[in-house]
Amino acid sequence: xxxxxxxxxxxxxxxxxxxxxxxxxxxxxxxxxxxxxxxxxxxxxxxxxxxxxxxxxxxxxxxxxxxxxxxxxxxxxxxxxxxxxxxxxxxxxxxxxxxxxxxxxxxxxxxxxxxxxxxxxxxxxxxxxxxxx
Amino acid sequence: xxxxxxxxxxxxxxxxxxxxxxxxxxxxxxxxxxxxxxxxxxxxxxxxxxxxxxxxxxxxxxxxxxxxxxxxxxxxxxxxxxxxxxxxxxxxxxxxxxxxxxxxxxxxxxxxxxxxxxxxxxxxxxxxxxxxx
Amino acid sequence: xxxxxxxxxxxxxxxxxxxxxxxxxxxxxxxxxxxxxxxxxxxxxxxxxxxxxxxxxxxxxxxxxxxxxxxxxxxxxxxxxxxxxxxxxxxxxxxxxxxxxxxxxxxxxxxxxxxxxxxxxxxxxxxxxxxxx
Amino acid sequence: xxxxxxxxxxxxxxxxxxxxxxxxxxxxxxxxxxxxxxxxxxxxxxxxxxxxxxxxxxxxxxxxxxxxxxxxxxxxxxxxxxxxxxxxxxxxxxxxxxxxxxxxxxxxxxxxxxxxxxxxxxxxxxxxxxxxx
Numbered sequence: 001x002x003x004x005x006x007x008x009x010x011x012x013x014x015x016x017x018x019x020x021x022x023x024x025x026x027x028x029x030x031x032x033x034x035x036x037x038x039x040x041x042x043x044x045x046x047x048x049x050x051x052x053x054x055x056x057x058x059x060x061x062x063x064x065x066x067x068x069x070x071x072x073x074x075x076x077x078x079x080x081x082x083x084x085x086x087x088x089x090x091x092x093x094x095x096x097x098x099x100x101x102x103x104x105x106x107x108x109x110x111x112x113x114x115x116x117x118x119x120x121x122x123x124x125x126x127x128x129x130x131x132x133x
Numbered sequence: 134x135x136x137x138x139x140x141x142x143x144x145x146x147x148x149x150x151x152x153x154x155x156x157x158x159x160x161x162x163x164x165x166x167x168x169x170x171x172x173x174x175x176x177x178x179x180x181x182x183x184x185x186x187x188x189x190x191x192x193x194x195x196x197x198x199x200x201x202x203x204x205x206x207x208x209x210x211x212x213x214x215x216x217x218x219x220x221x222x223x224x225x226x227x228x229x230x231x232x233x234x235x236x237x238x239x240x241x242x243x244x245x246x247x248x249x250x251x252x253x254x255x256x257x258x259x260x261x262x263x264x265x266x
Numbered sequence: 267x268x269x270x271x272x273x274x275x276x277x278x279x280x281x282x283x284x285x286x287x288x289x290x291x292x293x294x295x296x297x298x299x300x301x302x303x304x305x306x307x308x309x310x311x312x313x314x315x316x317x318x319x320x321x322x323x324x325x326x327x328x329x330x331x332x333x334x335x336x337x338x339x340x341x342x343x344x345x346x347x348x349x350x351x352x353x354x355x356x357x358x359x360x361x362x363x364x365x366x367x368x369x370x371x372x373x374x375x376x377x378x379x380x381x382x383x384x385x386x387x388x389x390x391x392x393x394x395x396x397x398x399x
Numbered sequence: 400x401x402x403x404x405x406x407x408x409x410x411x412x413x414x415x416x417x418x419x420x421x422x423x424x425x426x427x428x429x430x431x432x433x434x435x436x437x438x439x440x441x442x443x444x445x446x447x448x449x450x451x452x453x454x455x456x457x458x459x460x461x462x463x464x465x466x467x468x469x470x471x472x473x474x475x476x477x478x479x480x481x482x483x484x485x486x487x488x489x490x491x492x493x494x495x496x497x498x499x500x501x502x503x504x505x506x507x508x509x510x511x512x513x514x515x516x517x518x519x520x521x522x523x524x525x526x527x528x529x530x531x532x
Contacts, residue, residue, distance in 0.1 A: 012301065013157060013294040015150035017203055017448075022146050023456040023507075024426035028279040031423075035278065035337075046337040049416075057422040061460045067516075070150055071301075071312040117466075145434065145444075146427040150315075156323040156374075157293035161412040164290075168411065168470070179470040182283075190289040194327045200383075204434075204445040241289075250333075279423055281416035283469055288412050336416055 001131055003079040006036045007097060010072045020067035026104050027060055030092045033076040034108070037090070041129040052115040053123060058087065062106035066096075073097040083132045086119045087111045134264055136212040139169045140230060143205045153200035159237050160193055163225045166209040167241070170223070174262040185248040186256060191220065195239035199229075206230040216265045219252045220244045267397055269345040272302045273363060276338045286333030292370050293326055296358045299342040300374070303356070307395040318381040319389060324353065328372035332362075339363040349398045352385045353377045400530055402478040405435045406496060409471045419466030425503050426459055429491045432475040433507070436489070440528040451514040452522060457486060461505035465495075472496040482531045485518045486510045 008029065016022040035045050045055070068074055075095045082089040089109045095102055114120040122130075141162065149155040168178050178188070201207055208228045215222040222242045228235055247253040255263075274295065282288040301311050311321070334340055341361040348355040355375045361368055380386040388396075407428065415421040434444050444454070467473055474494045481488040488508045494501055513519040521529075 009298075011294060012149060012297055013155050016145060017148035017150070017152045018453060018455065019150045023459055024146055024423050024430075027423035027426070028277060031278050032275075044337075046335075054417060056417065056466075057463055059460075059462050060422055061458075063458050064456055067455075069312075070315075071310075142431075144427060145430055151320060151322065156326055157290050157297075160290035160293065161410060164411055165408075177470075179468075187284060189284065189333075190330055192327075192329050193289055194325075196325050197323055200322075202445075203448075204443075278415060279421050282411060283414035283416070283418045285416045290412055 001041065001080060003077045004037050004040055005075050005077045006033050008032065008074050008076065010068050010070050010074060012070055015070050018067075020069055023062070023064060026062050026064075026094065026106060027108070029074070029076055029094065030060075030062075030078075030090070030106055030108055033078040033092055034090050037078040037080070043126055043129055053120075054113040054117070055088070055110040056113050056117070057108050058111045059109040060106070061108075062104055064104050066101055066103045068094070068096065068103050074103070080130055081107065083122070083127070083130055085121050088122065088130065134174065134213060136210045137170050137173055138208050138210045139166050141165065141207050141209065143201050143203050143207060145203055148203050151200075153202060156195070156197060159195050159197075159227065159239060160241070162207070162209055162227060163193075163195075163211075163223070163239055163241055166211040166225060167223050170211040170213070176259055176262055181259075186253075187246040187250070188221070188243040189246050189250070190241050191244045192242040193239070194241075195237055197237050199234055199236045201227070201229065201236050207236070213263055214240065216255070216260070216263055218254050221255065221263065267307065267346060269343045270303050270306055271341050271343045272299050274298065274340050274342065276334050276336050276340060278336055281336050284333075286335060289328070289330060292328050292330075292360065292372060293374070295340070295342055295360060296326075296328075296344075296356070296372055296374055299344040299358060300356050303344040303346070309392055309395055314392075319386075320379040320383070321354070321376040322379050322383070323374050324377045325375040326372070327374075328370055330370050332367055332369045334360070334362065334369050340369070346396055347373065349388070349393070349396055351387050354388065354396065400440065400479060402476045403436050403439055404474050404476045405432050407431065407473050407475065409467050409469050409473060411469055414469050417466075419468060422461070422463060425461050425463075425493065425505060426507070428473070428475055428493060429459075429461075429477075429489070429505055429507055432477040432491060433489050436477040436479070442525055442528055452519075453512040453516070454487070454509040455512050455516070456507050457510045458508040459505070460507075461503055463503050465500055465502045467493070467495065467502050473502070479529055480506065482521070482526070482529055484520050487521065487529065
């Protein structure tokens, strides 16, 4: 599937005393973007958890190129990069909307878990929705 | 019971672009202080939840007198102010340790809930530990 | 001015182990709503800070009626309730969009500060925009 | 220098609806550990910023092996792994104190910035304190 984008506005509470968005906050931005990516594929992650299927973060990475500031509108571009039987990797790029400057690049790898938090195969319907046989 | 105190150090991630602790963070400080208050009474809140007993916040209030800064050591003083059949109110005062300056005062009222998140009577052992018949 | 509303979607990172939005997060929701309220009045809070004018939280209060959950769309209604020479009070109501249920009610009082973080009179243009002579 | 450890207790507000610490929070844990590491070297990071010297995160990585839970005591082990003219890399391991289980491993690379947020050479005294000529 094509990369997908969402837009968010930086909250005051996300900044730190350096006057910029705290580096840990981008992982919540990635999470929001990933959930919307899934929604666009027809996968409601909230419903998934109600059925006892979890996608837990196994690995997270972020490279910071330029800081985001309070009140900036950010464009978060999400793409699916790799899918194994039980895991899936997303890549993210965040731009400042105003000048299209690339601010951060990152990725998260998620593993599919059952209600006992044991790894399990990603359900067929999700694999299909994600474009994998 | 006497008021009890804990000490914490302000984290960088708790500051905002005004260079001070973001006002919402004090409610997490209150929560930590309350959990230690209960622990000192012999009540392990984590165990309580495992038994299906929750203390959920019903009301929260904070008055900000002076800002806390990154790396400040804060003294949080907690006292129990009121106890009904199903609810309990805690009062908090936060001081900067260095100069004993009062920074914020606040309170939270909590209601006791069962596993269905319905109000229930506070268990007898907790009422006793809290000094109420 | 009429109350104004914004809509936000609850983030996964805003929930806690009780499965609901952590009580401290509503104060960040109030903050977002207040900044949009000001923007609608023609006041860009980010620009205000660049000019050395701050609105700092003096008092915050929230009453929790029913929990918000992950992925809920929330409607935040903001109204201006009181304005003095140097301070302003906002009231907030948060509803779950889906069923229009009132979840929380709260308020914050803010004081206008100068670059030395000393209280100062709210600038005339803002008083006018807020409908006060 | 030898790796150094700090201990922290998991806060309720750091958990999410999966019942575990939200993956983004570990980056704040790393930050706290790094600041204590520097303090043990005789470097007060708060003072450093007052002098106009910043250490900004350039890259952050975390691998999640097992979840931390509310009220767990965590041991965070920090070591210095690499130092260039303007940047420094820290490695972290977080263990659950109770059973010494390794929960996460991660790293952050920081770049030294001046008051204009331009990269600058790490001050000599800090390089020395960090054991680099």
